[in-house]
Amino acid sequence: MAFNVVDGWTVPGFTHERELSGGATGRVVLAVDDMTSTKVAIKYLDGRLGADEAFLARFRAAARNLSQLEDPNVVDFYDFVETPDGAAIVMERVDGVGLRRVLAAQGPTGPLAALSMLGGVLLGLAAAHAQDVVHGAVRPANVLVDRDGNARLADFATVPAGTEAQSGPAYAAPELWDGAPASVAGDLYAATAVFFECLTGRPPFAGRNMAKQHREAPIPAEEVPGPLRGLIARGLAKDPEERPKSAADFLAAVEDAAVSAYGPSWEAQGRGRLTELAGQAAAQPEPPRPARPARSSGRNPVVAAVPSARGSRGRWIAVGAAALVAAGAVTGGVLLMSKDDAEGPPDPNPALSTAPPQAAPQGGVDPAALITHIDQATGRAPGAAFTFRRTGCCGAPASGRGTFGLTPSGPASYSMTISGAGATRKAARTVLVQDTVYTPAGKRWRRAPTTGRGYPALAEQVRLGSSVANLTTLLRSATTLRKSGAVYQGEAPVDRLSQADGVGPMYAEMARTTGARQINFAIRLDRGNRPVKLWLRAQGPSKGRAQVLQASYSGWGRKPPIKAPR
Structure with missing residues (x-):
């Protein structure tokens, strides 16, 4: 039976379905937004927390920062509600x-x-x-x-x-x-x-x-x-x-x-x-819920500190600060991936596809449709944090971490710290805009083309390896492509990759140094079809002649453009 009061008050505008759990920090109920019919979880903070101004100030600051976060491995936080009667967090209701x-x-x-x-x-x-x-x-x-x-x-x-x-x-x-x-x-x-x-x-x-x-x-x-x-x-x-x-x-x-x-x-x-x-x-049967400690009441009135952009009844803020799983709401059958899930995303409008026609790869996944989804998703959120590593033989060691921003035309711009081998072993701060690399030189910045040696060449290698264009080139060139959950695994011939615009020279060099003829790769996407991970391996015919490239992405969104330093 639905209920609407928790310890004397409730967040307005929601119909409560049932209590889910309780603990030292509060009680969680499953609820439905009366206006949008969105299913949510609401955590009513324990009265001691609601009366703790130091905690509330810290939580408000965290919520403001997390309001910029949208990540598939963090549960979305929708709203923080404060009233004279108590405080509550409205959050994503996760089936799991x-x-x-x-x-x-x-x-x-x-x-x-x-x-x-x-x-x-x-x-x-x-x-x-x-x-x-x-x-x-x-x-x-x-x-x-x-x-x-x-x-x-x-x-x-x-x-x-x-x-x-x-x-x-x-x-x-x-x-x-x-x-x-x-x-x-x-x-x-x-x-x-x-x-x-x-x-x-x-x-x-x-x-x-x-x-x-x-x-x-x-x-x-x-x-x-x-x-x-x-x-x-x-x-x-x-x-x-x-x-x-x-x-x-x-x-x-x-x-x-x-x-x-x-x-x-x-x-x-x-x-x-x-x-x-x-x-x-x-x-399995849900274990008995532990006895809930008495919840203190009474606190000083506090005005709402983190309203959503249009109020708590407007569009949800994707904050990713906290949530509670709807434990037991999902059975084993629901958790298993269906046949439709294994076949990849639906075909987009063919007019939107930018991939050239080619023989469909084995595995049942349409790369053209997938590439279109990725391009559209990253176009809406054209910036992210990243890490990059290349390991293996043949002078391969390289690493980078920082942020990048995609541009409508031309290569992405990067602000990062990079390191490699030999003369580039020491980590160096680098900004890469168009075809120019900037590295600190005392109180000034030294400019060099990406065709140069040392750090400029390393910066370009990191950009090529971690680029979204590299990821979509692998998909476009794949002769085998399968989906398992959110991960796409495949193979692509090096001779086809070496002919690709932009990243082709990188694969040509891999083939020259390792002798590899095929690239094995795996790509993980988030729920919005934005890249989360890239892994690839070039294995030559001789033992020990291999290179592995890995990149991770997080915090996709619209970020301030990366500009050339003065």
């Missing part, structure tokens, strides 16, 4: 299962599903950290597995500052126990602890004195499969300076370890296994 329930029902997930989970969490953290928002409470209860097997983060910034260690002791970094504020390094530690639990069925540390365990106990890396021990050791390092510098850096290490140990299809296999486990958990 919480990771805590998956672990409780199924036990360890196995390495592939654990890696898929960690990859999704790191993508979500990278997007939030780019907006200067730290999660502060990464744990299985705040990781959701949706119907496509994607791990999605919820409940950003909902733990009062200074209480992070006590609210999640099994996942709290050593410095949190010493009073340090929540940080990027702390989020990576917690994500690694959750990863360890997926692999082993329990958190890495346990005992009566959790603070001492996190500070002093040896890191139990030997309890996980050998290829993954390095990830555990880095992520659970006692000193935050010894952990990966960013979620993007950690993600690159995860991808390297996964490909080396389980092959290029690790992600699709892991997501499939995670989907299967979530479906099995959802099909």
Whole structure:
């Protein structure tokens, strides 16, 4: 039966369906927007939080930053409502299962599903950290597995500052126990602890004195499969300076370890296994809900601090700060990908297709339709943060990270930090606009053409490898193309790639140095058909003659144009 009052008040304009869960930070109900019929989840904050002005100020600031975020691994936050009677968060209603329930029902997930989970969490953290928002409470209860097997983060910034260690002791970094504020390094530690639990069925540390365990106990890396021990050791390092510098850096290490140990299809296999486990958990009886602590009432009136662009009844703000999964609302059958899903997106209007006609690749996916969707999606959100790595033989090492902006004509502009091998081993800040590369020279900027040597040539290689044009060229040239969830896997002949405009010279050089005749690749897209990951491998006939290229993308949107420095 629908109900409309929670502890004496309700967010106006919604019909409540049922209570979903309760905890230290508040109660969550499933509801329907009376005006738009949109299904949502509403979290009514515990009265103690609603009366805590320091917490409210911090949450408002986080919400303002996250209002710029739209990421497939972060659950959308629609509105923050404050009234004299209480405070509530209106958020996306996700069909899926919480990771805590998956672990409780199924036990360890196995390495592939654990890696898929960690990859999704790191993508979500990278997007939030780019907006200067730290999660502060990464744990299985705040990781959701949706119907496509994607791990999605919820409940950003909902733990009062200074209480992070006590609210999640099994996942709290050593410095949190010493009073340090929540940080990027702390989020990576917690994500690694959750990863360890997926692999082993329990958190890495346990005992009566959790603070001492996190500070002093040896890191139990030997309890996980050998290829993954390095990830555990880095992520659970006692000193935050010894952990990966960013979620993007950690993600690159995860991808390297996964490909080396389980092959290029690790992600699709892991997501499939995670989907299967979530479906099995959802099909089991829901565990009894713990008794809800008494909710305090009474607080000083506060005006609404984060209204949507047209008010709370207008278009939703995609904030991605917190959400709650509709646990148990999805059965195993719903979680499985249907036949229609496997055949790719629907055909667009043929007049919109820019791909030249060619023989359809094996695998049942139309690359022309897919390319059109990608071009349209990136045209609406022509900027993103990215990371890039090229490894392997033949002078291949190269890396870059930063932001880029697409232009209607001409190559994308980049602002990034790059490094390579030899004379370019030291990381250097670089701006790339049109065919000119800018690098710092004291208090000025040195200009050089992209055809130059050293950092200018490296900058152009990073741009070509990470470009959307490279991604669509692979699709257009594919002789085999299959879809698994949100991942497209295929093969493309090097001779065809070498003839492509723009990126052709890059593939010609790959073929010359490795002897490869085929490129194996995998591309992951988000729900809006924007790139999330690119992986490709050029393997020559001789052992050790191979190059691997990886790129990750996050934070797609319209960003200020990248301009040439003065």
